[in-house]
Amino acid sequence: MTEQKNHKTIEQAQQEGKYIRKVRSFVKREGRLTNGQAKALEQFWDVMGLSHNQGLINPEALFGNTNPVVLEIGFGMGKSLVEMAKNAPELNFIGIEVHRPGVGACISLAQEEGVNNLKVYEHDAIEILADCIPDGSLTTVQLFFPDPWHKKKHHKRRIVQPEFVETIRQKLKVGGVFHMATDWENYAECMLEDMSTAPGYKNLSETNDYVPRPDSRPLTKFENRGQRLGHGVWDIQFQRVN
Template identity: 65%
Template sequence: MSRFNSEEEARAAGVYISKIKSFVKREGRLTKAQGSAIEENWPSMGLSIDQGQLNLEHVFGRNVPTVLEIGFGMGKSLVEMAQNAPNTNFIGIEVHRPGIGACLASAQQAELTNLRVFEHDAVEVLDKCIANESLDRLQLFFPDPWHKTRHHKRRIVQSEFVQALRTKLKIGGEFHMATDWEPYAQHMLEVMQIAHGFENKSSSQDYLARPDYRPITKFEVRGQKLGHGVWDIIFTRTQ
């Protein structure tokens, strides 16, 4: 992109810029129950990139705080959060279809009305579907750390991504990250410390204890028993 100062300039010139993906789409096997859950619940809970910019009050039928989570896996903790906060809207983004099915099955069982999901790339969803200053919290829990040095460029937490999501948060809104990979926690902190318009919620300017609203997963409990750490990082949008 050396000829252009930004991706927007390149697009305006009709030049396509190939993007580095922060995920690998591993489809896995979609169970019958997961497939049924998608078929039954997508009309009421599914969102599409083709809908364009969303009017959240129209989508949920009410005007309350909205939380968006990127990469919710099988959706267990997202559904639990939605259950525990019925006066908050939740949007989940995931690219793996079995996870979408599992999440919708759990949401159906819990009879949730405050959860919607995308099956799409989060970067595109934020760009095309989420209005500026519409989110109260954006969550990124246990993203792929891309351990190998040559793959670090694939980590989703990068300066350009952070500035793109900043505009989607309300002033005072929070970007909450969590990881069980300490080098990635350090990387997240380094990126956020120099990010324009953000302030660390930690009084020590590093990590925070897990907030009550973030459920602790079986995976996390197992890791703690093995002596593995988990790092929560929360930055508030100030500008």
């Protein structure tokens, strides 16, 4: 009986009314969908949306080409992700976000901008990585401004942990890059420590710590405001070497 339970997915167990405790790296804040977001989800989900229950994807079949694939975890309202996809038509982009209004906003903006090299999930990134993304399939993984969970007792909720770092390594191609950014210095230090001690990675920083913001990462309105107030932002890039 125990063996059978272990082979059930979390979703199956929950559907059967079983409570499974998971440490989440996010808080589910639904918020209201605007009319535009709801309309975008209704009209364009079939074109842009991906579902967890579809299982393992084939990126070449999904996008109809062999272009490199960039995965962004937690794209918020999607503005910078759409901008990146528009600026790099030679790349394919997959975004993961748990908040429905953000997914709707991203799809709406992508359609306005004529972006067709972007697909999105509305789901928990940990489960998408486990069940949907093939090993060795990604050129870049982006994690920009994840929830810092700044209280020490909440640090266990931070998404960047050794197990997560190893999962990302498996999904990257050899030579692929894991790019993180945060405006919370303690989190940056913890990210750097976890990445520096993880096997199979090389820091791309010339000073063995942080890298300058690459041009490929758009400067957000939030970040602009932070810079004016003297707040720091730390970019970290590690390459998979084996």
